[in-house]
Amino acid sequence: MKTFRVSELGKQPTLTALSALPLQPGHARVDIRACGLNFADLLMTKGRYQDTPETPFSLGMEPAGIVTELGPETGGLAVGTRVVVFSGKDGLADEGVFPADRCLPLPDNMSFEDAAAFQITYGTSHMALDYKARLQPGETLLVLGAAGGVGLTAVEIGKVMGARVIACARGADKLEICKKAGADHMIDSTSEDIREVVKALGGADVVYDAVGGEQGEAAFRATNPDGRFLYIGFASGDMPNLKPNHMLVKNITTIGFYWGGYLKFNADVLTDSLRQLLTWYAEGKIHPHVSHTLPLEQAEDALELLRSRKSTGKVVVTMGPNS
Structure with a gap:
């Protein structure tokens, strides 16, 4: 198998050939066709992500592909099922072995490319807006970094939930998206x-x-009384300096949210959210935006698109036919 591997933190990941992984009970072998990239992949290469695995490991948190083999005592899936996987790592490879309960069947009308662009961005926005912030129809939602991977899904989901959406992004081209x-x-x-x-x-x-810094501070000062402020990420590199006394006077709730963290204490709420999102996709209510698709051999170029902020929506790495 070929995989894009981190051998030492702070060093360049490399495309590496490895022997096929053994198949354990409760696991599925997946022929990976596509994998979405995330800002977390960049942080992992430096050891700065909160869930950075021990080295060596392969990048790629959300692969999609076809189940080719099941381990002993593995139920709930069949060989040949098209799935998307929240793996947390090891998705930038042409094959992987993953816990079967992390594999969700795809709607018939969903491509592997769309599936790989789907889980973390849509899952983050749906759970943040619905489960945490309780966004209501008719409310006003302000999205910072609105043309980015998670931001664009927040715009879409906010509209599906009936909100009025204000999108903040850099430049006319991104705002048009x-x-x-x-x-x-x-x-x-x-x-x-x-x-x-x-x-x-x-x-x-x-x-x-999803930006932080001065933009987050400005947005906080424009938050209405009884509003909710969601901390999603700090793409600017700085956390916003929010004043607790202003939270008190205006009764503003600040909410920290990390999608992957729910795997450790309430995985069912993640699964329920993803099922709702896959239903919305099948119904044509949401449409992943993929700005760039590159083959596995150009994985480093794909990461550079994130690093240089030249992408909008998602960057996806492909390993085979996208069907």
């Missing part, structure tokens, strides 16, 4: 004052902050 995803209002973070624009639009009831 947000508009196509359903955003009602757009803010160019390179030239407009986020706080002033949002306040002029009536303020935000829910803020989805």
